[in-house]
Amino acid sequence: xxxxxxxxxxxxxxxxxxxxxxxxxxxxxxxxxxxxxxxxxxxxxxxxxxxxxxxxxxxxxxxxxxxxxxxxxxxxxxxxxxxxxxxxxxxxxxxxxxxxxxxxxxxxxxxxxxxxxxxxxxxxxxxxxxxxxxxxxxxxxxxxxxxxxxxxxxxxxxxxxxxxxxxxxxxxxxxxxxxxxxxxxxxxxxxxxxxxxxxxxxxxxxxxxxxxxxxxxxxxxxxxxxxxxxxx
Amino acid sequence: xxxxxxxxxxxxxxxxxxxxxxxxxxxxxxxxxxxxxxxxxxxxxxxxxxxxxxxxxxxxxxxxxxxxxxxxxxxxxxxxxxxxxxxxxx
Numbered sequence: 001x002x003x004x005x006x007x008x009x010x011x012x013x014x015x016x017x018x019x020x021x022x023x024x025x026x027x028x029x030x031x032x033x034x035x036x037x038x039x040x041x042x043x044x045x046x047x048x049x050x051x052x053x054x055x056x057x058x059x060x061x062x063x064x065x066x067x068x069x070x071x072x073x074x075x076x077x078x079x080x081x082x083x084x085x086x087x088x089x090x091x092x093x094x095x096x097x098x099x100x101x102x103x104x105x106x107x108x109x110x111x112x113x114x115x116x117x118x119x120x121x122x123x124x125x126x127x128x129x130x131x132x133x134x135x136x137x138x139x140x141x142x143x144x145x146x147x148x149x150x151x152x153x154x155x156x157x158x159x160x161x162x163x164x165x166x167x168x169x170x171x172x173x174x175x176x177x178x179x180x181x182x183x184x185x186x187x188x189x190x191x192x193x194x195x196x197x198x199x200x201x202x203x204x205x206x207x208x209x210x211x212x213x214x215x216x217x218x219x220x221x222x223x224x225x226x227x228x229x230x231x232x
Numbered sequence: 233x234x235x236x237x238x239x240x241x242x243x244x245x246x247x248x249x250x251x252x253x254x255x256x257x258x259x260x261x262x263x264x265x266x267x268x269x270x271x272x273x274x275x276x277x278x279x280x281x282x283x284x285x286x287x288x289x290x291x292x293x294x295x296x297x298x299x300x301x302x303x304x305x306x307x308x309x310x311x312x313x314x315x316x317x318x319x320x321x322x
Contacts, residue, residue: 059303102305107251
């Protein structure tokens with residue numbers, strides 16, 4: 001299992017993603033440069049990490065979307081290989097059209113940096129198959145634009161096709177207005193594409209993978225992928 | 233070849249709650265600007281374009297707005313075009 005982590009100017013969770021996948025999960029992980037035009041054939045999963053690519057100029061992810069590596073990321077996804085976008089990576093995926101919808105400014109207008117709870121909604125995906133249905137995870141968020149929005153029809157399709165991987169909830173698993181940190185429709189925290197090989201999520205699983213940090217709830221995302229691909 | 237200045241405003245689509253606009257509206261109301269309503273916050277982009285005609289320039293800028301400058305899922309854009317002499321573009 002090999003992860004490839006894309007480094008954009010302004011990425012700041014790239015090293016965390018590398019540490020979580022290699023050191024904590026025990027897979028191989030390599031950094032990929034945003035100017036690269038190809039992705040090595042042996043990379044199973046591309047991670048678009050969190051951060052502020054291109055300073056969030058224009059809109060979060062709008063400039064990264066047209067960087068050279070993104071055509072290769074699109075091809076990688078079209079081959080059925082895996083793409084995981086975390087936080088700014090999720091924003092890049094929606095701007096690219098690899099995932100539907102958009103991430104609006106948080107309804108509080110504040111940048112929110114804290115631990116939240118997630119309910120695992122879909123355990124048949126390659127990103128969640130090591131988890132239990134409804135499993136509650138404590139994972140940090142750190143974003144100003146994480147308010148997931150899509151038109152009614154898109155939301156209906158996402159719900160019907162069970163493509164919502166994670167929902168914001170409270171410690172007991174209740175997804176309510178109170179447990180929704182940013183205003184996302186239906187408490188959506190992470191979604192899958194229609195073929196299930198692309199996941200975008202605002203919370204940061206890579207920031208909670210090491211028991212030394214007191215929380216390793218995020219590790220399941222990476223071990224699920226390793227379980228899917230096979231531990232190589 | 234003609235030269236044009238495009239003045240583009242990008243605002244959130246009407247169907248999307250503009251929280252920032254609402255907050256500014258409340259601030260205006262609490263400072264007695266009670267006759268002001270429907271505040272919307274957006275951004276302004278200015279650029280120069282050369283084309284054979286105003287229509288062609290408008291098409292280029294509109295295409296740029298739909299592709300990069302605005303995100304049609306959440307934003308509307310409005311373009312105002314003005315023909316300028318070459319010296320004005322610098």
